[in-house]
Amino acid sequence: MDYKVILPDASEKYFDQPVTGLELAQSISSQFAKSAVGLRYTDSQEILDLRTQIPNETQTHIVTLKDESSREVIRHSAAHILAQAVQSLWPKTQVTIGPVIEDGFFYDFDSEHVFVPEDLPVIEKKMKEIIKKNFEITKKVLPRDEAIKLFKDMGETYKIELIEAIDESESVSVYSQDGWLDLCRGPHLQKTGQVKAFKLTSISGCYWRGDENNKALQRIYGTAFESKEALAEHLHLLEEAKKRDHRKLGKELNLFHFHPLSPGAPFFSPKGATVYRRLQNYIRDKYKKYNYDEVITPQIFDVDLYHQSGHYENYRENMYFTETESRSFSVKPMNCPGHCLWYGSDKRSYRDLPIRIADFGRLHRCERSGTMHGLTRVRSFCQDDAHIFCTQDQLMSEIGEFMTMLNEIYTELGMSDYKIYLSTRPEKRMGADETWDQSEQALESALKSLNLEYTVNEGDGAFYGPKLDIMFVDALKRPWQLGTLQCDFNLPKAFELEYVGMDNTNHRPVMLHRAVLGSLERFIGVYLEHTAGRLPLWLSPNAVKILPVSDRHIEFSQTIFKVLEEAKIDVSLDDRSEKLGYKIRQAQLEQIPYMMIVGDEEVGGTEVSVRHRSGATQKMIMKAFLELLDLEKSQRRLQSTLQLD
RNA sequence: GCCCAUAUGGCUCAGGGGUAGAGCACACCCUUGGUAAGGGUGAGGUCGUGAGUUCAAGUCUCACUAUGGGCUCCA
Numbered sequence: 001m002d003y004k005v006i007l008p009d010a011s012e013k014y015f016d017q018p019v020t021g022l023e024l025a026q027s028i029s030s031q032f033a034k035s036a037v038g039l040r041y042t043d044s045q046e047i048l049d050l051r052t053q054i055p056n057e058t059q060t061h062i063v064t065l066k067d068e069s070s071r072e073v074i075r076h077s078a079a080h081i082l083a084q085a086v087q088s089l090w091p092k093t094q095v096t097i098g099p100v101i102e103d104g105f106f107y108d109f110d111s112e113h114v115f116v117p118e119d120l121p122v123i124e125k126k127m128k129e130i131i132k133k134n135f136e137i138t139k140k141v142l143p144r145d146e147a148i149k150l151f152k153d154m155g156e157t158y159k160i161e162l163i164e165a166i167d168e169s170e171s172v173s174v175y176s177q178d179g180w181l182d183l184c185r186g187p188h189l190q191k192t193g194q195v196k197a198f199k200l201t202s203i204s205g206c207y208w209r210g211d212e213n214n215k216a217l218q219r220i221y222g223t224a225f226e227s228k229e230a231l232a233e234h235l236h237l238l239e240e241a242k243k244r245d246h247r248k249l250g251k252e253l254n255l256f257h258f259h260p261l262s263p264g265a266p267f268f269s270p271k272g273a274t275v276y277r278r279l280q281n282y283i284r285d286k287y288k289k290y291n292y293d294e295v296i297t298p299q300i301f302d303v304d305l306y307h308q309s310g311h312y313e314n315y316r317e318n319m320y321f322t323e324t325e326s327r328s329f330s331v332k333p334m335n336c337p338g339h340c341l342w343y344g345s346d347k348r349s350y351r352d353l354p355i356r357i358a359d360f361g362r363l364h365r366c367e368r369s370g371t372m373h374g375l376t377r378v379r380s381f382c383q384d385d386a387h388i389f390c391t392q393d394q395l396m397s398e399i400g401e402f403m404t405m406l407n408e409i410y411t412e413l414g415m416s417d418y419k420i421y422l423s424t425r426p427e428k429r430m431g432a433d434e435t436w437d438q439s440e441q442a443l444e445s446a447l448k449s450l451n452l453e454y455t456v457n458e459g460d461g462a463f464y465g466p467k468l469d470i471m472f473v474d475a476l477k478r479p480w481q482l483g484t485l486q487c488d489f490n491l492p493k494a495f496e497l498e499y500v501g502m503d504n505t506n507h508r509p510v511m512l513h514r515a516v517l518g519s520l521e522r523f524i525g526v527y528l529e530h531t532a533g534r535l536p537l538w539l540s541p542n543a544v545k546i547l548p549v550s551d552r553h554i555e556f557s558q559t560i561f562k563v564l565e566e567a568k569i570d571v572s573l574d575d576r577s578e579k580l581g582y583k584i585r586q587a588q589l590e591q592i593p594y595m596m597i598v599g600d601e602e603v604g605g606t607e608v609s610v611r612h613r614s615g616a617t618q619k620m621i622m623k624a625f626l627e628l629l630d631l632e633k634s635q636r637r638l639q640s641t642l643q644l645d
Numbered sequence: 646g647c648c649c650a651u652a653u654g655g656c657u658c659a660g661g662g663g664u665a666g667a668g669c670a671c672a673c674c675c676u677u678g679g680u681a682a683g684g685g686u687g688a689g690g691u692c693g694u695g696a697g698u699u700c701a702a703g704u705c706u707c708a709c710u711a712u713g714g715g716c717u718c719c720a
Contacts (some may be wrong), residue, residue: 203649205647334720579677
C-alpha cells in the first residue's frame with residue numbers, strides 16, 4: 001500500500017513520489033506532524049535527505065537527525081564539499097572516490113600538488129565558504145552514455161572508469177552543488193549549510209582501487225557531525241583514546257621499548273617480562289586442562305624445510321636467511337613445519353590421536369618497513385601456538401574444544417567482546433570440494449553449537465583451508481586479529497604425515513593451527529589498551545607497594561614487607577624520604593593495584609590502611625588483606641572488592 | 646615497499662644560521678610530612694646518522710635510518 005504524504009508548505013515537492021508502507025508514513029507523521037492532517041514541515045534543518053533511496057532499502061527513505069544514518073549523509077556531503085574545495089584550489093586535480101568510513105570520511109585525489117598538513121586549514125576555509133553559501137544539492141539521473149560524455153568533457157577519467165563498472169541496467173546519478181558535480185549514488189543533504197561541524201584530520205597516500213600496482217593517489221581524511229558539540233565530543237574521545245595507546249603506556253609503565261638497531265623487535269624490561277611470563281604460564285595452565293603437550297623446537301632450519309612446506313615459494317620475502325659453512329638456513333617464521341617434522345619422527349597410531357602440541361617458540365618475520373606498529377605488528381614475536389593432529393572424525397570436537405577454551409580465556413581476561421570471522425574457501429585453493437565442505441561445516445556447526453555469533457568472510461580463507469579469526473579493536477578502533485583457528489590439509493600432505501588406522505592401513509591426519517592470544521606481543525598491546533594500563537592484580541608486576549608515612553615507620557614497613565613477600569605477593573617498599581602524597585602519586589601513575597600506608601596508626605598494630613588504585617581506602621586487619629589478595633590472584637578477578645565506583 | 650609528517654638530555658616538549666632551554670625523572674642537602682606533586686642545590690644533551698651549502702648549521706639542502714598517521718601487505 002502506498003501513502004501519499006502531503007506537506008502543507010513548499011517542501012511538498014520532495015514528496016512527489018508515494019511512500020511505501022504504513023509504518024514509514026506513520027514514522028513521518030510522528031516525526032513531523034503537528035496536526036493530524038497531513039504533515040507539517042516544522043524544522044527544515046532536521047530533514048537531511050528526502051529524495052534518494054539508501055542502498056539495500058526498498059522504500060523511499062526520509063533521513064532526519066534522529067536516524068542513525070544521518071551522520072553518514074552529513075559526512076558523504078562533507079566529502080563532496082571537500083572535493084569541490086580541493087578542485088577550486090587546485091583545478092588540475094582529478095577526483096576519484098570519497099566514501100564515508102567509521103567516524104568520518106575521506107576523498108582520494110590525483111593531483112600534481114603534493115598535499116601537506118599546512119594545506120588542511122586552507123581547504124577547511126574554502127569548505128566553510130561553500131557551507132556558508134548554503135548551496136542547494138541536487139540530484140540528476142543520467143543515461144550512461146551521457147554521464148560518460150559529461151565526465152569525459154570534464155577530464156575526469158577515474159569517474160569514467162567507475163561508470164563503466166556500474167551495471168548496465170542501473171541508472172547513473174550525479175549530485176551537484178554550486179555548479180560542481182560528482183558521480184554519486186547518494187544520499188546527500190539538501191543544502192551544503194546542513195554540514196554544521198567538520199574537521200579535516202589527516203593526509204596519506206593510497207592507491208587507485210587499493211592496488212599498489214596502480215597509480216598512487218593522495219587521500220584527505222576528515223570527519224563531520226550534526227553539531228559543534230558532537231564534533232568536540234568526538235575529538236575529545238580521540239584524545240582520551242590516545243592516552244591509552246599501548247606504546248605510550250609501555251613507556252610510562254616501563255614495560256617495553258624499541259631500539260632503532262632492531263626495528264620491530266621489542267625489549268621487554270623486567271616488569272614487561274613479568275607480565276609476558278605470567279600470560280604464558282596462564283596459558284600453560286590451560287594447556288594442562290585441555291590436554292596439550294608443550295614442545296621446544298629449533299629456531300633455525302635448513303632452507304630445504306621451507307621448500308618442502310611451500311613457505312619458501314610463498315613466504316620467502318618475509319623470511320630471514322643466514323648462511324653457514326655454505327649451507328643455507330632460515331630463522332623460523334612459524335612453528336608448523338617444525339611440528340610436522342616432529343610428528344613425522346615417530347610412527348603414529350590412531351590411538352595416539354588427537355595429538356596437541358604447543359610451542360612458545362620465538363618467530364621472526366621480516367615485515368615490510370612501514371607496516372610495523374608498536375607491539376601489535378612486530379618482526380620478532382612468540383605465539384601461544386599449538387597444532388592439533390587429528391582424524392577427520394575428530395575435527396568437529398577439536399574445534400568445539402578450542403572455541404570453549406578460547407571463550408573461557410577471553411571471559412577470564414574480561415575481553416569477551418571479540419568478533420569471530422569465518423573465512424571460507426578462496427578461488428585459488430587446493431583439495432577436494434568435499435573436504436572443504438566438511439571443514440567449513442565443522443567450523444560453522446561448532447560456532448552454532450556454542451551459540452557464538454560470527455560473520456562469514458566469503459572466499460577469504462587460506463589456500464589450504466578455511467579459518468576462524470578472532471578480532472579485537474585497539475583504543476582507536478583499529479582491528480587486530482588475535483586468536484585464530486585454521487584447518488590445514490596441505491602440510492600433512494607436503495610432509496607425508498600418516499597414522500596407522502584401525503584397518504591397519506595408513507591415513508593422513510588433519511592439522512589444525514590454533515592460537516588463543518595470537519602473539520603474546522600483540523595481545524599485550526591490545527590488552528593494555530583495553531585495560532588502559534590497569535592490569536588485573538595477577539598480571540601486575542607489582543601488586544602491593546608499601547608507603548611509610550615518614551622515616552620512623554620504615555622499620556615496621558620492612559616487617560610487613562617480609563610478611564607479604566613470604567605470602568608470595570609482589571610487593572615493593574617506597575622508603576624514600578618523601579611526603580606521603582608524593583609517594584601515592586607515584587604509585588598511582590605506576591598503576592599499582594594496592595598501596596599500604598604505614599604510619600603511627602599502624603605501627604605495632606594488626607590493622608593496615610589499604611588504598612586501591614581506584615582511590616578507595618579501607619582499614620583492614622592484615623590477615624583479611626592477605627585473603628583478599630589471594631582471592632583476587634587465584635580467581636584472576638578483574639575488579640577489586642575495594643573498587644567502590 | 647608507497648605517500649605525508651616527525652627525530653633536541655632518561656621522559657614530555659620549547660627554541661632556532663653564530664657553538665643549546667624548561668618541566669618531570671635523577672644526585673645531594675633541608676624538611677619527617679597521613680591518602681595524587683614541600684623547598685634548595687647540582688649533574689646531565691652538540692640537537693637521529695652521513696654528506697652538502699655557508700666565514701659560520703641543531704637551525705638551510707640532499708641521502709639514509711627510525712618513529713608516527715594512512716595505503717598495500719599480514720600462513
